Amino acid sequence: MKKIRVMVVGYGNVGRGVIKALAANEDMELAGIVSRSPERVRRAVELPVLPVEAVGEWQQAFRPDIAILCGGSKNDLPEQGPTLVNCVSTVDSFDNHSCIPQYFERMDAAGRAAGQVAVISTGWDPGIFSLERVLANAFIPGSRAYGFYGLTGKGGLSMGHSDALRTIPGVRDARQYTHAVESAVDRVRAGENPEFEPGDMHTRECFVVLDAGADPAAVEAAIKSMPGYFAPYRTTVHFVSQDELDTRYRGFPHDGCVVAAGVTGGEHAATVEYRCKWESNPEATANVLVAHARAAVRLKAEGKTGAFTILDIPPAYFSTHSRADLLKKFM
Template sequence: MEKIKVAINGYGNLGRAVELAVTGSEDMELVAIFTRRDPADLETASGLAVAQSEMAKWVGNIDVCINCGGSATDLRHQSPEAATLFNVVDTFDTHAAIPQHFAVVDQVARENDRLALISTGWDPGLFSLNRLLGESILPQGETYTFWGPGLSQGHSDALRRIDGVASAVQYTIPNEDALESIHAGEQLELSTRDKHRRECWVVLEDGADGEAIREQIVTMPNYFAEYDTTVNFISQKEFDRDHTGMPHGGTVIRQGQTSDGTSQVMSFKLALDSNPEFTGSVACATARAVARMAAEGARGAITLFDVPPVKFSPEAPEALRKRLL
């Protein structure tokens, strides 16, 4: 069987993780890593760096391009631009802006006869699927999503985009008391602020105004304004010692009733040593699905909601039915 030819667009933490996932998949072949940097100066595990300005030369040689920029600024432009040339996957994770991003990418993909899947990963992504399943199976009930404890790539990227910030990470901390109560079947009315708090660890550039940066962080819409957010300023030495790991995780809980007095709880949990490596693995499986669906004629923008689960697996449907059903 001919291998699926994959390109990576952007080579940060997620790009490196996708490279690891794709090169570890027997049915896939990594053919290019597009970068804004000078390819001669970019060290990649596969040695496949190509200037982003050369992307158009690869049309016809790539089945799917996985866009690995950040959601705060990159993917809003990166995904529609790449969709003029290739079938694409992205991990756009600014939840409030997903409908707008979908509309833009959908128009571009349809105009250029491409298929584009946006917002894959684990939230949005796998958590979204579990929210959908929970509401469909238990229509009378409540859904609760808790993130962390762990490092958020998207929120950390948003911090690093602020002028005057040299290095930064953000940890999402769930309300463990609320989580335990909901798992036990107790119904709670929780605001966004009630469910989580955010901890930011920031290294300032020389001469940067810390209080101004703190204010910019805690008032940032869609990222920090809706939460109790703590901003801690530390040295680069402390940052390198204590904040270079990337754990994360979370839980989706659907609590519902199927009859009077009969309570049901569905739960899906992730505990991740490496947020980017897990997200890269989800993006890799998603790219497989996009390549297959595009070959079957699917076009425009889609999300994980629109993908038959069998498309994610390298195995044949009959093998999956025999082994997993």
């Protein structure tokens, strides 16, 4: 069996997760890593690494069938995605929900022009949760699908909100855990289809290490009044030492569910729920990306080009199982 040669673009949390995930998929192999900081990556791993801009060099050395783009959604993917899809088919986890239509258009045009496939915005949300929202709404017409995050006691680590905390003067380090509001989940399960404000669905818990001499009251006030990120939410702030943050609050746990409820036949209650629980959010995202890489290679082999999302891909394309096996064991 010829293995699918996967190039990893960007070596961060998700990039490291993709490398581990590839080792667990027998039909795939790591072709190499490209990075904007190859020296940093070479110091961390003994794997082939080339500069991302050395296109001819990595094309020749790695001969990738597909590139998994592991850069950040805010600045990296909008720049790297349309450039790289000129040279190789791509899969990414662009997660800036409100900008997905524009990003899709750009990747679609670039992919079609280059004869490449670009699978965009996959992972768990956007990604599997997007698919579940669409299915739930289609199967229970008129229902609304709600996403809740942090249903475990510990909550889910939000990287974006943790980054936002670290921008506040006086904050040396910080992590933010999101908690779902249980009563809100219950209202959705009861089929109320309620109108929620963001703060009705989730609360935010912050663990903050202060700079020496920083004023805790001022930092807490700055956090709680931060528009968008914390002001709309019930937010609690705990000040901890760097040691405590590093030992008690390490890793990247996250979890969540999609819930939709309504009625069938005009009167009978109907609920759809889909739940994910990850001890490592970037590793989970990486596994979803790798399955989409398999699908992208299959789409390309059929002569398809342009952008695709999880909504456009037959689920059988993600699987290593044969059609006969899928019909026999998974139906």
